[in-house]
Amino acid sequence: MSSDRLRRISWWDVAIIAITLVVLLVAAGAVDNFGSSRNFGFLVLDLLPIALIALPMTFVVITGEIDLSVASTLGLTSAVLGSLWNQGLPMETIVPLCVLLGAVLGAVNGLFVTVFKLPSLAVTIGTLALFRGLAFVVLGDSAVADFPAAFTSWVTGGVGGGPIPNALVLLVVLAAVAGLVLHATPVGRAVFATGANEQAARFSGIRVDKLKFWLFVSSGAVAGLAGVLWTLRYSSARADNGVGLELAVVAAVLLGGVSIFGGKGALPGVLAGVVLLATLQNALRLEDVTNESLNIVTGVLLIVSVLLPNLGRSLRATLRRRRLRAARHT
Amino acid sequence: MARPDGVPLLEVSDVTKSFGAVAAVRGVSFPLHAGEAHALVGENGAGKSTIVKMLAGVHRPDRGALLVDGDPVAFGSPGEAKAAGIAVIYQEPTLFPDLSVAENIAMGRHPVGRFGMVDRAAVRREAAALFERLGVRIDPARPARGLSIADQQIVEIAKALAGRARVLVMDEPTAALTGVEVERLFAVVRALCADGAAVLFISHRFEEITALCQRVTIMRDGAHVSTDPVAGLTVPEMVRRMVGRELDALFPKQDVDPGEVVLRVAGLSRAGAFAEVTFDVRAGEIVALAGLVGSGRSEVVQAVFGVDKRDSGSVHVNGKAVRPASPRAAMAAGMALVPEDRRQQGLVMDLSIQRNATLPRSGALAGLGFLFGGAERREARRWTERLQTKYGDLGDPVGTLSGGNQQKVVLAKWLATEPAVLIVDEPTRGIDVGTKAEVHRLMSELAADGVAVVMVSSELPEVLGMADRVLVMREGRVVAELARAEATEESVMFAAMGQGAVA
Numbered sequence: 119m120s121s122d123r124l125r126r127i128s129w130w131d132v133a134i135i136a137i138t139l140v141v142l143l144v145a146a147g148a149v150d151n152f153g154s155s156r157n158f159g160f161l162v163l164d165l166l167p168i169a170l171i172a173l174p175m176t177f178v179v180i181t182g183e184i185d186l187s188v189a190s191t192l193g194l195t196s197a198v199l200g201s202l203w204n205q206g207l208p209m210e211t212i213v214p215l216c217v218l219l220g221a222v223l224g225a226v227n228g229l230f231v232t233v234f235k236l237p238s239l240a241v242t243i244g245t246l247a248l249f250r251g252l253a254f255v256v257l258g259d260s261a262v263a264d265f266p267a268a269f270t271s272w273v274t275g276g277v278g279g280g281p282i283p284n285a286l287v288l289l290v291v292l293a294a295v296a297g298l299v300l301h302a303t304p305v306g307r308a309v310f311a312t313g314a315n316e317q318a319a320r321f322s323g324i325r326v327d328k329l330k331f332w333l334f335v336s337s338g339a340v341a342g343l344a345g346v347l348w349t350l351r352y353s354s355a356r357a358d359n360g361v362g363l364e365l366a367v368v369a370a371v372l373l374g375g376v377s378i379f380g381g382k383g384a385l386p387g388v389l390a391g392v393v394l395l396a397t398l399q400n401a402l403r404l405e406d407v408t409n410e411s412l413n414i415v416t417g418v419l420l421i422v423s424v425l426l427p428n429l430g431r432s433l434r435a436t437l438r439r440r441r442l443r444a445a446r447h448t
Numbered sequence: 449m450a451r452p453d454g455v456p457l458l459e460v461s462d463v464t465k466s467f468g469a470v471a472a473v474r475g476v477s478f479p480l481h482a483g484e485a486h487a488l489v490g491e492n493g494a495g496k497s498t499i500v501k502m503l504a505g506v507h508r509p510d511r512g513a514l515l516v517d518g519d520p521v522a523f524g525s526p527g528e529a530k531a532a533g534i535a536v537i538y539q540e541p542t543l544f545p546d547l548s549v550a551e552n553i554a555m556g557r558h559p560v561g562r563f564g565m566v567d568r569a570a571v572r573r574e575a576a577a578l579f580e581r582l583g584v585r586i587d588p589a590r591p592a593r594g595l596s597i598a599d600q601q602i603v604e605i606a607k608a609l610a611g612r613a614r615v616l617v618m619d620e621p622t623a624a625l626t627g628v629e630v631e632r633l634f635a636v637v638r639a640l641c642a643d644g645a646a647v648l649f650i651s652h653r654f655e656e657i658t659a660l661c662q663r664v665t666i667m668r669d670g671a672h673v674s675t676d677p678v679a680g681l682t683v684p685e686m687v688r689r690m691v692g693r694e695l696d697a698l699f700p701k702q703d704v705d706p707g708e709v710v711l712r713v714a715g716l717s718r719a720g721a722f723a724e725v726t727f728d729v730r731a732g733e734i735v736a737l738a739g740l741v742g743s744g745r746s747e748v749v750q751a752v753f754g755v756d757k758r759d760s761g762s763v764h765v766n767g768k769a770v771r772p773a774s775p776r777a778a779m780a781a782g783m784a785l786v787p788e789d790r791r792q793q794g795l796v797m798d799l800s801i802q803r804n805a806t807l808p809r810s811g812a813l814a815g816l817g818f819l820f821g822g823a824e825r826r827e828a829r830r831w832t833e834r835l836q837t838k839y840g841d842l843g844d845p846v847g848t849l850s851g852g853n854q855q856k857v858v859l860a861k862w863l864a865t866e867p868a869v870l871i872v873d874e875p876t877r878g879i880d881v882g883t884k885a886e887v888h889r890l891m892s893e894l895a896a897d898g899v900a901v902v903m904v905s906s907e908l909p910e911v912l913g914m915a916d917r918v919l920v921m922r923e924g925r926v927v928a929e930l931a932r933a934e935a936t937e938e939s940v941m942f943a944a945m946g947q948g949a950v951a
Contacts, residue, residue, distance in 0.1 A: 302818045304810040311807055315796040321755055321787050322807045322861070323775040381798055 130375040130427065131387040138394040145401040152401055155281050162283045163274065163351055165396030167192065167344040167360065169289050169389065171367045172374075173296040174337040176388045179371055180300075181330055182313045182380025183231060183238040188341040189363035190249035191223045193356075195345030197253040200262030200355025209269055213346055220342015221335050223249060228334030232327040238334075246364065253357035262355040273350040285347065292340075297385040305329070313380030362413070369420035370395045378424055395419060455518045457482045457646040458503075458534065458615045463512030465498050472498040475512070476672040478665040480615060480646040485637060487657040487678065488650045490667035491690055491908070491941075496650055498670075500619050503648070504536040505529030535608030536617040539624065541600035545593035550575035552592050553607045578606040582636045598629035605636060616640060617648045622656055623742060634660050652740050652945055654683045666690055684938075687945075691908060691937040701888075701914050702896050707731035708766075710900035711783075711869045713752055716761030721747040722924035725761070729869065729900040734891065736915035737904045739944045744924040745904045746788045749871045752902075753785040754778040765869055779808060782868035786858050786875060788904070790851070794858040797847035801839055802828040804846045805860045831860035836886065852883030859890065870894060873904040888914060908937050920944050 146153040171188045178185050195216045202212045223245070230241040276283050300306040311319040312326050320326050349355045374391030376383030398419075399412050456479035465473045473495040480486050490496050501507045502514065505523035513520040516532050523529040529536075543552045554571045561567035575588035584602050586595070592603065601621055608616060618637075622630050637647055637660060649661055657664060658678055666673040666689045673689050711729040716722065722744040729735045737745040750756040752763050754774045763770045763778075771777035778785075787793035795804050802821075805828040806813055813823040828842050837856040839849060846857055855875070862870065872891065876884040891914060895901050905911050911918055918935045920928040920943040928943035 298818070302820055304814050304817075304819065307803060307807065307810045307819065310803070311796050311799060314798045315792065317792050318794060318796045319807075320775065321785065321793045323779045324807075325776060381796075 131384055131390070134373060134375060134387055134394065135390045138390045138397070141394060141397050141401075145397055149401045149404050151404055157400070157404070158281075159274070159276070159283050161396060161400045162286045162289075164400055165392055166285045166289060166351075167348055167363060168366050168370055168396060169392045170292065170340055170344045170347075171337070171363070172370050172388055172392050173292060173385075174333060174340050175367050175371050176296070176374070176376055176383060176385060177300060177309055177333050178238075178337055179368075179376050179378065180309050180313045180380055180383045181333060182316065183330060183333070184242065184368070184378075185224075185227060185238065185334060185337045186242040186364045186368070187223070187227060187245035187249055188337060188344075188367060189360045190246045190253070191220050191338055191341035192345040192348060192360040192363060193358060194223065194249045194253040194256070195220050195342040196349045196355045196359040197257035197357045199346060199349050201256050203265065203355070204262055209266055216346050217339050217342045220345065221339035223342070224335040224338020225331070227338065228331035231334065232331045250357070250361070257355065257357045259357070263353055265350060265353050265355075270350045270353045273347055293385065293389060300385050309333075310381060313377075313382075315381075365413075365420065366395060366416050369416050369423065373419055373423040375427075377427070391423075456480055456515075457517065459515040459518070460499065460503075461513050461515055461520075463499075463502060463509040463514070465502060465507055465509050472670050473502075473509075474670045476667065476670075477512075478672070478675045480648055481663075482614075482644045482646050483641050484663055485641055485647040485649050485661045487661040487664040488648055488667065489652070489657065489664060489686065489690060490673075491906075494667040494690070495670040496667060497619070499667075500536060500617055500648075500650065503529065503534055503615075503617050505534075530611060530613070533612060533614040534617065535605075535611065535613035535615070536619065537601055537604045537608065537621055539620045541597070541604045543592040543595075543600055543603060546591060548589055549586055549592055549595070549603055550588035552603060553578065553588075553610050555607070557611070574610060575606065578609055581609070581639070582606060583639060584632065584636065596629070597624045598626075598633065601625075601633065602636060605640075609640075613645070615646045615648070617650075619650050620652070621649075622651055622653065630656065654686060654945060657686075658683070687938060687941050691941055701734065701916075702892050704732040704896055704916075706733045706916065707898060710766055711752075711902065712762075712764040712767075713748075714762050714764075716748065716751060716758055716763070718747065718751060718757065718759045721756075722751075722921075725921075725926055727919055727926065727929075729902055731868075731898045731900055732895050733916045734895050734901040734903055734914050736911040736918045737902065737921055738906075738908070738911045738918050738940050739921035741906060743921040743944065745921050746873050747924075748921070749785060749873055749902060749904055750787070752778070753783055753871060755785070755787075779865060784808075784862035784865050784867035784870050786862055786870070786872040788873035788877075790854055790858060790878075795846050795854060798845055800843045801832065801837075801846045801849070801857055802842040805831060805842075805857055805864065808861060808865055827864060828860070831864045832857065835860050835863075835890065852879035855879050855883070855887065859887070863894075867899065869900045869902070871902040871904075874906065875903065876905075876907070876910060908940060911935070911940065912937065922946055 151157050175185060175188065198219055199212055199216050202215065227238070227242055227245055230236045231238045272284055277287060300309065308319065308324045308329055311322065311324060312329060316326055345359070348359050370391040371388050372378055373394060374383070374388030376388060395416065398415055402412060402415065458480040460476060460478050462475050462477050463473060464471060464475055476495070476499065488496050488499065498507065502509055505526040505528050508522065515521070521532055523532070544555065550572045553575045559567045559570040572588050579586055579588065582602065582605065586599055586602065592600065595603065605616065621633060625633065641647060651657055661678050663675065664678050664681065664686070665675040666686060668690060707730055709728045710731050714726050716725040725748050727735065737748065739745050747756065751758040754772060754777060757773045765781040765783060768781065770781045791797060802824055806824040809827065810819060813819060813827055815823065825842060832839065835856040837853050837860065839853065846854060849857065875891070876887050891901055891903070903914060912935055915935070916932050918930040918940060919926050920930065920940055922944055930939060
C-alpha cells in the first residue's frame, strides 16, 4: 500500500471516528432508549438527509466552492411534490421529476459560478433565499399529507420488513459510489487538484468549469432526492421543510475533516462527521433538549471544526519559527 | 544641483542580498545625487528589482548599507523607507479606484479640520497645488478609476511629493506608456530634478536612458558592472556590459536535420498581449522565443496551448487545426506545456509527487474508469526515474522537493503524455547548474527523437546554446528571426530592445 493512501487517513479522520464511537457508546450507556432498535431507525432517518446532501457537498467544498442552497432546494422540491400530487400526477412520475428539478436548480447555481464567475458563497446565499421563496409561492402555508402508504412506508420501513432500514441501504450504496468516485477515479483526482490549485489544474488539462458545473448539478439533484425522502418520511409536503439544514450539512462536512479552503478531505471522515452530529442531536433530543437548543450544538461544532485545524496549523508554525530562531542563536 | 559637499542624497553601499543559496545582489554600490536622474540597467534577473525592493523597505540587505545624507539607515518596513523620503513608483500604480484623485494623494495623512473631520477643501487644494507644480492637468475631484496608466503614475508621483519624498525610484514606468505620455512623464521628472530630487530610473529602452538620465549603473548577474555618466557611453557599449558573459559548454545541443513542420502558428493575436504571431516548428527542431520579460512570450505559448483565449489566428499540429481555448484539445493534438510558474501553474504543491506526475494522464491510466494507485505509481516511477528525480517517497507532497526536482516532476508529467510538440517556458529558472545541464540534455534528446520543441527563455546563453532558430519578441510582436549562426547575445538583445537587428 502506498503511503499516499495511508496519508489520506489523517489524524483528524482518526480523531473524528474515535470521538464518534465514544459518543455512540456513551449515548447507548447513559441515554434511555438510545440503544433501542426503534431509536436506531429514527437515528438513521434523522441523519439520512444530512448524509445524502453531504456526499456531493464534500466534492463541492473540496473544489473550493460551497452550496448553501441545498436546504432550500429540498424545501422547493418538497413543495412541488405536494403540489403535483394534489394535481393528481402519479407518484412514479413525480419522484423522478423532483430529482430532475433539483438538478435544474443546481444547474442555476452552477451557471452563475462557472459562466458568470461569481463566488459560490454569494450565489448560493442568493438562491437559498430565492428557492425557499419559490417554495412558498408554490405551496403557501398549507401542507399536503395524503401520500400513498406504499411510498411512505418504504422510506420508514426496513429491508423485507426487517430491522435494517431501507434508507440505510440507499445511503450505503450512494456513499460507496461517492467514495469510489472521489478517491479512485480521474474525476476525483480532478476535484482535489482543482481545489488545491485551480490554475495548475487548468494547465494540466482539467476542465475546471465543466467539473464545477456538474458538481452543482449533482448537489441539486441529491438535495431534490432528499426533499422527496423528507416529504415521504413525515408524510408532509411543506414549504418550510428542512429550514436550516444546510448548516448541519456544512458542519458535518467540515467536522469530517474537509478543508473549507478546498483541496483536502476524505469521504469516510465526512460520514463519521454526519454520524457524530446526528447522534449528538438524537441523544440530546431523547434527553428532552429542545430543537432550538440543538442549533447551539450545530453552531459550536461548525466553529470548532474550522477552528481546530487552523489552531493546529498556527501552533505548528509558531513552534517551527521558535525552533528556527533558537537554531540561529546557537 | 548636487550638494556642494558632494554627499549623495542616497547611497547604495556594497549591498548583498541572498534568497536561499542564490545571491540576487552581490556587493553593489552607487550614489544618487540630488538633481540627477540615474538609470539602472541590466538583463532580466540581473538584480534590479531586488535593489528597488531594498530601497522600498521590502527587503533588508544581508550585508552593506543604504545611506541617506551620508548616514546609514535600516528600513524595517516600507513605511520607514517612505518616512526617510524614498518613494517607489511601480509599473502598475496601486491607487484606490473609487476614491477621488485628491483623496488618493492625501491617503494616510488626511488634513483634519474642526471636530476631527477630514478637511475636504484642504485635500483638494493640496492636490491642485501639486499638479500645478508638476505642470499637468488632472482634475483632483475625479475618481482614480478610468485614469490612463500615465495619469495614474503622475498621481503616484504627486502622492510621493505630498509625502515629502526626495528620492523617487521608478521601476519601468514607461513600459505601458505611449510616446507622448513618455515625454510628459519626462517633463515631470526633469521638473523634480530641478527642484533637487534624486531619481532612480529603471528602463529597458536605451533611447529613454540617454534622453533623461545623467548617470547610468549597469548590473549583470547580481553584480555591479559600472557606474558612469551617460554622456560618455555609447549604446553598444552599454549592451556589451549588460550581456558580456562567456558562453560555456553547458549546452549539449545535438545537430538534427529538421523534419516536417509539426507545429504551425499563424496570425495569432490577442488584444493587449500579442499580435500577428506566426511561426513554424519542425520535428527535431528547438525554436527559442527570446525577448524581455513582458514582451508577450508566455502569453503566446499559453494561447497556443489553449490555457488562454486568442482573438484570432490558428494553430495546427501535423496539419490539423487545434480548437482554441482548450488545453484538452491541445493535449489531444499532441502538445504539452511546461509552464513558466512552477508553483502556481506547473504543480499542485499539496498533492503527492505521484498525483502530480500523472495528473494529465489520469484518464488514460484508469482501468474501467477506476484508479487504485497501481497504474499511477508505476507511471510516476517510470518517468521520475528516467529524469533521475530525487525524492523520499512518491506519496510525499511535491512541495517538499527542491526546485530542480520539482521541475523534473513537471517535465515527467508532460513527457509521460509523449508529446509531438513540447513547449517549455523558462525551463531552467531557479534551478541549480547540474539540473540545468540535465534539462538541457533531455531537451536535446527529445529533439533528436523528433519532438518539435518551443522554448521560452530569458537566459541568453540558454537561448543561444540550445536553439536552432531564435524568434525575438518585443511588445507582443515577433520582431526578428535569427538562425543559429546569426544569433549572438548582441543581435538578440538589440532586437529585443528595439535597436535594429545588427550591432
